[in-house]
Amino acid sequence: MKKKLEKITPREVDFAQWYTDIVLNADLISYGTVKGTMIFKPYGYAIWENIQKFLDVEFKRVGVKNVYFPLLIPKTLFNKEKDHIEGFSPEIATVTKVGDKVLDEELYIRPTSEVLFGTFFSKEIQGYRDLPLLYNQWVNVLRWEKTTRPFLRTSEFLWQEGHTIHATSQEARDFTLKILDIYAEFAQKKLLLPVIKGQKTAREKFAGAEETYTIESLMYDGQALQCGTSHYFGQNFSKAFDIKFANQQNELENAYSTSWGVSTRLIGGIIMTHSDDNGLVLPPAIAPTQIMILPISNEQQQLQAVQKLQVELQEYRCEIDESDKSFGFRVANTEIKGIPLRIEVGPRDLEQNQVMIARRDTFEKISVPLMAVKETVAKLLSEIAANLYQRALDNRQQRTQKITTYNDYLKALAKGNGLFLVPFCGRIECEDVIKAETQTTSRCIPFDVKPQKTVCFHCGQTATNLVYFARAY
């Protein structure tokens, strides 16, 4: 489709512009007509489809079933849970008319669907034998954003939202963490994003949740990205929505609920973690095209050879680019689109029964005997995956610091973005001040770090936890 490859602003010069250049040049999206919306073009949507396939299997493996709940939520229903409505109301698109007819009650376009699931659960369950109910839906949601950026922050986005309901607090909390593990495993193994698992502070937790768990990743530029969250609601929603069941003692009890989601912003995270000045770099597991085969010219022998190769590599998402564009253009196109491996087939190679294989991540190019292509491809794809993960982990480690005083924190921030592990009091008011002064927020209270007896890096009160702070997308 593209007539020419445009110049990509170097990542070190202007990270935000680099990001936009990548997103547009790799043909992932086009801007929508309504401000803050975007069109997922085939290449961008195919990445989301691959993400969906992996996660959907994992959800089903732990017993989750897919459902579909309506897009529109009556205003009165949304207002039942106080924290929830306060958290979302400024961002909610509201339907007031159908045709020329003004509606009796305003309808909200879902920014998330807890209240619909809550209403449903309250009618659906009677006894403890009906529990748990483990539901998920893959849908669009709307949250009107002031500043928007493709994938990262758009007025409409695609996500999955899981909603479950349980007979005991323990089971609900365990399930919240089971999903967090699925997210973390998927992010690390398939998206090659090193993530930190942890809990959100009181200020950052989800509107209406008792506890919010998160996986947090650090982007190339040192800003953090929340990649997925899993919320334990306790009985908050079940009290607001009167979700009661007869427990084993045959007493009516409010059920315990969870919700959890990942969205298309994961694609933004992949881009900002792995890509470079030549374009997109995609993890092999979710790349729409894993291998692109290029005949150097459209000479008959080459065309036959590339077709034979494609058949041999049919277990991969492998395509041939034999378009009439120049070889150089086609090479650049595989790079800008982040295709993990490129196989070049030319006349001299064929004379020697070999092809050239180029890695997108390192630009390394090796000649490979035709009969060794299949095993080499397998080996290289797994090396690429390992390398992308390691590169991202190295970047995060270089940008991670332990800090104990606010003064050191300000100095560190002045030097550049990164992830800062600090002793923190956990108070909302304290975090409000930090955010106002530094535009940084707490990312999570990591699981694997023991709390120490010390004082808050900012206010000096008793620190309850070591907490990661960062600027974040």
Next chain:
Amino acid sequence: MKKKLEKITPREVDFAQWYTDIVLNADLISYGTVKGTMIFKPYGYAIWENIQKFLDVEFKRVGVKNVYFPLLIPKTLFNKEKDHIEGFSPEIATVTKVGDKVLDEELYIRPTSEVLFGTFFSKEIQGYRDLPLLYNQWVNVLRWEKTTRPFLRTSEFLWQEGHTIHATSQEARDFTLKILDIYAEFAQKKLLLPVIKGQKTAREKFAGAEETYTIESLMYDGQALQCGTSHYFGQNFSKAFDIKFANQQNELENAYSTSWGVSTRLIGGIIMTHSDDNGLVLPPAIAPTQIMILPISNEQQQLQAVQKLQVELQEYRCEIDESDKSFGFRVANTEIKGIPLRIEVGPRDLEQNQVMIARRDTFEKISVPLMAVKETVAKLLSEIAANLYQRALDNRQQRTQKITTYNDYLKALAKGNGLFLVPFCGRIECEDVIKAETQTTSRCIPFDVKPQKTVCFHCGQTATNLVYFARAY
């Protein structure tokens, strides 16, 4: 979940109530909070997922790529194509506010997305080499309906909408028909719905289309259901949206577009075609559970046997119901949920190394040696498919009549619903009168019936075609 199986109103007594009873008792849906909306429960949504899987493969096979376009459409954009806005405007849900802020321009929730794709295509294409673009999206759409019925007519529904753009009229029209063939093949082979392919009359074609093609099916009660449509727009949308490309002569030309869709109403069609007074009857290809294995009691030997069977039948969607509900309840549950095959495993059967297999469609029950279960299952599933299709075809044929005078038409309608092939003038005004007088509409101008020199069955003017008329959902 269900505490007890409720009574299903007999199909012959009250077809509409029978339908509602099936939908609710089979646990397919729950009513939504907003009037006219519904919740797809896991069992109902799983049918839709199976439909999606089949069709998505077929679309991709002919080169279609999935995309995602925004939910909201600016009012001015929608108003660009006159017929289109006239066709949809009374049904459109309109967003006028975000939070407390009134929007400068009203935004429509998509009832369909031609105008967004049109706007996109106009920016995307330059020369004939960019064409065709073959896109599809699986999304929710809203069309506010006065009277609603689960799956068949709801304010929000799920569908796929394909949108393509081509360099020549011939190619676009051919593609419209290629998709119609995919729909027909899928409906007949997988959903076991006998369908008639044909073209819509001027009155019934899609708002803004030049030609609309359709697959029409006849339900058990003799009313027709439009199961899928494929529209050829000619240059209507490309003129309204200024979609131009440089053709091979390097002259700017308006492109030719198509759109096509099937929706969750297909599920309604399956129900109204195959189900009976015992509950749902599902075609094996799209049944969420194809085989249910029931141990008669929870005796150890039986539990081992059913697990072994499940492993042996793992290529099917095969489940075990070993819940503590009575055997009779569990049997009725497989029937109400339309599970094609039920395998009953009891102590006396096991002594003789056999099980009982029951067909949902005919209630026939046979004893089968354990070692022959796998081959018998394969044979029975294919017999069930053949039988369901034939049963539906017989029903349609019994209810189809050729009619040449309006007097005969009124008499036939008085006897009952059905499909009536009549010579018709094709005029909108004539059809308006027929509809007002009989509540019947033209369903399609079938492809395989030659037009004859005769007069319109209603107005007596020259008949242009033989056309199917029926009452329709």
